[in-house]
Amino acid sequence: MAQGFPQPPSVPSVRPVRSRQNPANVAGLGLIFAGFSTFMFGTLAAAVTGVVHPVLMAGLGFVLMIAGGGMMAMAGPGEQKTMPPPPMVQSPLPAGPQVPRGSIEIPCPNCGAPPASVDRFGVATCGYCQTRFLVH
Ligand SMILES: [Zn+2]
Numbered sequence: 037m038a039q040g041f042p043q044p045p046s047v048p049s050v051r052p053v054r055s056r057q058n059p060a061n062v063a064g065l066g067l068i069f070a071g072f073s074t075f076m077f078g079t080l081a082a083a084v085t086g087v088v089h090p091v092l093m094a095g096l097g098f099v100l101m102i103a104g105g106g107m108m109a110m111a112g113p114g115e116q117k118t119m120p121p122p123p124m125v126q127s128p129l130p131a132g133p134q135v136p137r138g139s140i141e142i143p144c145p146n147c148g149a150p151p152a153s154v155d156r157f158g159v160a161t162c163g164y165c166q167t168r169f170l171v172h
Contacts (some may be wrong), residue, residue, distance in 0.1 A: 064108030071100025142171045 075097025079090040143150055144162040151171060152163030158172045 058111045060111035061108055064104040064106075064111060067104025067107060068101050069104075071097045071102075071104060073097075074100055142169075145169050 075094055078088075078093035078097055082088040082090040082093040141150065142160070144160075144165065144167055146167040146169075147162060147165045149162055149164045151160030151169075154160045154171055158170055159168055160171045161168050
Protein backbone atom coordinates (compact mmCIF):
# COMPACT_ATOMS: atom_id res chain seq x y z
CA MET A 37 0.00 0.00 0.00
CA ALA A 38 2.34 2.67 -1.13
CA GLN A 39 0.78 5.97 -0.68
CA GLY A 40 2.38 8.12 -3.28
CA PHE A 41 2.16 11.78 -3.20
CA PRO A 42 -0.71 12.92 -5.30
CA GLN A 43 0.40 14.93 -8.19
CA PRO A 44 -0.74 18.47 -7.69
CA PRO A 45 -2.88 19.61 -10.53
CA SER A 46 -0.99 21.96 -12.69
CA VAL A 47 -2.59 25.26 -11.98
CA PRO A 48 -2.24 27.60 -14.87
CA SER A 49 -0.53 30.63 -13.52
CA VAL A 50 -2.83 33.51 -14.10
CA ARG A 51 -0.57 36.39 -14.79
CA PRO A 52 -2.14 39.79 -14.29
CA VAL A 53 -1.44 41.51 -17.51
CA ARG A 54 -0.75 45.14 -17.01
CA SER A 55 -2.32 46.67 -20.01
CA ARG A 56 -1.41 50.15 -20.93
CA GLN A 57 -4.96 50.89 -21.85
CA ASN A 58 -6.83 53.78 -20.44
CA PRO A 59 -9.16 52.57 -17.67
CA ALA A 60 -11.95 54.64 -19.17
CA ASN A 61 -11.42 52.80 -22.42
CA VAL A 62 -11.71 49.47 -20.65
CA ALA A 63 -14.79 50.62 -18.77
CA GLY A 64 -16.35 51.84 -21.98
CA LEU A 65 -15.62 48.55 -23.66
CA GLY A 66 -17.18 46.74 -20.72
CA LEU A 67 -20.25 48.93 -20.92
CA ILE A 68 -20.60 48.23 -24.61
CA PHE A 69 -20.22 44.52 -23.96
CA ALA A 70 -22.74 44.63 -21.13
CA GLY A 71 -25.15 46.61 -23.25
CA PHE A 72 -24.71 44.20 -26.12
CA SER A 73 -25.38 41.16 -23.95
CA THR A 74 -28.32 42.93 -22.34
CA PHE A 75 -29.67 43.68 -25.77
CA MET A 76 -29.09 40.12 -26.97
CA PHE A 77 -30.02 38.02 -23.98
CA GLY A 78 -32.01 40.47 -21.88
CA THR A 79 -34.64 40.85 -24.53
CA LEU A 80 -34.74 37.08 -24.98
CA ALA A 81 -35.06 36.50 -21.24
CA ALA A 82 -37.65 39.23 -20.98
CA ALA A 83 -39.61 37.73 -23.84
CA VAL A 84 -39.44 34.28 -22.30
CA THR A 85 -40.12 35.21 -18.69
CA GLY A 86 -42.37 38.14 -19.41
CA VAL A 87 -41.18 39.96 -16.29
CA VAL A 88 -40.04 42.99 -18.20
CA HIS A 89 -41.10 44.15 -21.55
CA PRO A 90 -38.51 43.12 -24.15
CA VAL A 91 -38.45 46.62 -25.59
CA LEU A 92 -37.42 47.91 -22.18
CA MET A 93 -34.48 45.51 -22.09
CA ALA A 94 -33.53 46.42 -25.64
CA GLY A 95 -33.59 50.08 -24.69
CA LEU A 96 -31.46 49.38 -21.63
CA GLY A 97 -28.96 47.55 -23.77
CA PHE A 98 -28.85 50.40 -26.22
CA VAL A 99 -28.34 52.92 -23.44
CA LEU A 100 -25.47 50.87 -22.04
CA MET A 101 -23.85 50.55 -25.44
CA ILE A 102 -24.20 54.27 -26.14
CA ALA A 103 -22.80 55.10 -22.71
CA GLY A 104 -19.84 52.83 -23.32
CA GLY A 105 -19.23 54.34 -26.72
CA GLY A 106 -19.39 57.82 -25.28
CA MET A 107 -16.96 56.89 -22.54
CA MET A 108 -14.52 55.47 -25.05
CA ALA A 109 -14.89 58.57 -27.21
CA MET A 110 -14.14 60.76 -24.23
CA ALA A 111 -11.19 58.63 -23.23
CA GLY A 112 -9.74 58.95 -26.67
CA PRO A 113 -6.98 56.74 -27.92
CA GLY A 114 -5.34 56.84 -24.55
CA GLU A 115 -2.20 58.72 -23.65
CA GLN A 116 -4.36 61.80 -23.28
CA LYS A 117 -5.36 61.56 -19.68
CA THR A 118 -2.04 60.37 -18.44
CA MET A 119 -0.69 62.28 -15.51
CA PRO A 120 2.11 64.67 -16.35
CA PRO A 121 5.44 63.66 -14.90
CA PRO A 122 6.23 65.33 -11.61
CA PRO A 123 8.37 68.39 -12.06
CA MET A 124 11.98 67.92 -11.24
CA VAL A 125 12.60 69.84 -8.09
CA GLN A 126 15.63 69.94 -5.90
CA SER A 127 18.55 69.28 -8.15
CA PRO A 128 21.28 69.63 -5.58
CA LEU A 129 24.53 70.77 -7.03
CA PRO A 130 27.42 69.74 -4.85
CA ALA A 131 29.04 72.90 -3.66
CA GLY A 132 32.76 72.71 -3.68
CA PRO A 133 35.84 73.33 -5.72
CA GLN A 134 35.20 73.34 -9.40
CA VAL A 135 38.02 70.95 -10.06
CA PRO A 136 36.91 67.91 -11.99
CA ARG A 137 38.18 64.68 -10.65
CA GLY A 138 40.88 62.85 -12.42
CA SER A 139 42.71 65.84 -13.78
CA ILE A 140 45.66 66.76 -11.68
CA GLU A 141 46.75 70.27 -12.31
CA ILE A 142 49.48 70.73 -9.77
CA PRO A 143 52.33 72.56 -11.41
CA CYS A 144 55.89 71.64 -10.93
CA PRO A 145 57.23 73.33 -7.79
CA ASN A 146 60.48 73.95 -9.57
CA CYS A 147 59.49 75.44 -12.89
CA GLY A 148 55.73 75.65 -12.77
CA ALA A 149 55.13 73.38 -15.73
CA PRO A 150 52.29 70.88 -15.55
CA PRO A 151 53.39 67.37 -14.70
CA ALA A 152 54.07 65.25 -17.71
CA SER A 153 53.31 61.96 -16.08
CA VAL A 154 52.01 60.77 -12.75
CA ASP A 155 52.68 57.26 -11.60
CA ARG A 156 50.36 55.19 -9.48
CA PHE A 157 51.98 56.42 -6.28
CA GLY A 158 51.00 59.98 -7.08
CA VAL A 159 54.54 61.01 -7.94
CA ALA A 160 54.70 63.33 -10.92
CA THR A 161 57.66 63.85 -13.09
CA CYS A 162 58.11 67.23 -14.63
CA GLY A 163 58.56 67.13 -18.33
CA TYR A 164 60.88 70.10 -18.35
CA CYS A 165 63.17 69.81 -15.41
CA GLN A 166 62.61 66.19 -14.51
CA THR A 167 61.68 67.18 -10.97
CA ARG A 168 59.74 64.49 -9.17
CA PHE A 169 57.09 65.72 -6.81
CA LEU A 170 53.99 64.40 -5.06
CA VAL A 171 50.71 65.59 -6.53
CA HIS A 172 48.57 64.50 -3.59
ZN1 LIG B 1 59.66 71.34 -13.62
